[in-house]
Amino acid sequence: MEDLFELAKSGEVTPAELGYYFPAEFAPQDSMWLSWPHKEESWPGKIEKIFAPYSQFVKAVANAQKVNINVGSEEMKDFATKHLEAAGANLKNVSFHQFPTNDAWCRDHGPAFLINPKAEQKKVIVKWNYNAWGDKYPPYDLDNQIPIRIAEYLGIPYFKPGIIMEGGSVEFNGKGTLLTSTACLLNKNRNPHLNQSQIEKYLCDYYGVQNILWLADGIIGDDTDGHIDDITRFVNEDTVVTVVEENKSDENHEILAENLEFLKKMRLENGKQLNIVELPMPSPVIWEDQRLPASYANFYIGNEVVVVPTFRDKNDQKALDILADCFKGRKVIGIDSTDIIWGLGSFHCLSQQEPAVK
Incomplete structure (x- = not known):
């Protein structure tokens, strides 16, 4: 065990060489990690409106599994507790940690948990570097320490590749295939x-x-330079849902049509074609003359629920029905994300799963 801590720190060996891998989000989870929202600049003029839907998100997941929340102070913990109580969340399943952050986007600044069920140490963390999507929103020094804080709290080793990587830029089927986009990972503001x-x-x-599969561009309004979690998501080992825009005059139409064509030509790690389920886009969500990256693909898969952002749109129910058909063993819950999306992300961007391993 101590040897693995030393190996991880030294960088002499990689997680893959030791048999570790990143499980799919639909695999069993120990918990969900969050960083409580507090940065007003992320939701200028609107932050007070996001706490109710955010708390509904926590409630939906905490009904059936643990939720860990990073907070910066006792005052923030009390504030969060008040909102979660008002939402009716199961606080027995909620734990707070005094790990201060600059912002709330735990998908990108949180730890990447890898597992190896056959190893003595079954779970490790990869601590990628984080620069707030190409140094767009400094400071991010506290965010950059979150994976280390969590690894030390859990008492598990962490690996430091030394390059920029964000959780929202990668999607996994848990069997060896990773899906990402050239717009983000090849952007010169990262590496x-x-x-x-x-x-x-x-x-x-x-x-x-x-097996690595590359899509091209992300949706309009996405300040992350094309995160995959707004476009295409695995719902099982060989099936993805991918957003499409039927309106040919919409800026997203051509981008998403091109990505769909790429997906049709792709092959999984076993050589099979992807099963592709098309998911509609909501009508453009505009706030203060800015188009926001509203997408039904930014859902979170929990152990018993799938929490989907909705936008007071005619396509909300259609998207929920499609996802309910994809996740027959889980309850699909739509939560209004019209205010949250002003922060340029939704439920998946705000969360990071910690996998379970036996």
Whole structure:
């Protein structure tokens, strides 16, 4: 055990070499990790409106599994507790941790949990570097420490690849395939010293995958430069849902049509074609003359629920019905994300799963 801590720190061995891999989100989870929202600049003029839907999100997941929430102070913990109580959340399943953050986007600044059921140490963390999507929103020094804080709290080793990577930029089927986008991972504001093949090696070494599939651009309004979790998501080992825009005059139409064509040509790690389920887009969500990255693909898969952002739109129910058909063993819950999306992300962006392992 101590040897693994030393190996991880030294960088002499990669998680993949030790048999670790990143499970699919639909695999069993120990908990969900969050960082309580507090940065007013992320929701200018609207932050007070997000706590109710955010708390409904916590409630939906905490009914059936643990939820860990990073907070910056006792005052923030009390504030969060008040909102969660008002929402009727099961506080017995909610734990707070005094791990201060700069912002709320735990998908990107949180730890990447890898597992190896056959190892003595069954769970490890990869601590990627984080620069707030290409240094767009400094400071991010506290966010950058969150994976280490959580690893130390859990008493598990952590690996430090030393490059920028965000959880929202990668999607997994848990069997060796990773889906991402060139718009984000090849953007020069992340790792300008690395080419595509070098980035692929990092993905294989530190996520334990063997097959990498590349889509192109992300949706309009996405300040992350094309995160995959707004576009295409695995719902089982060989099936993805991918958003499409039927309105040909919409800016997203061509982008998403191109990505759909890419998906049709892709092959999984076993050589099979992807099963593709098309998911509609909501009508444009505009606030203060800015188009926001509203997408039904930004859902969170919990042990018993799938929490889906909705936007007071005619396509809300259609999207929920499609996802309910994809997740027959889980309850699909739509929560109004019209205010949350002003922060340019939704439920998946705000959360990070911790897998269970026996």
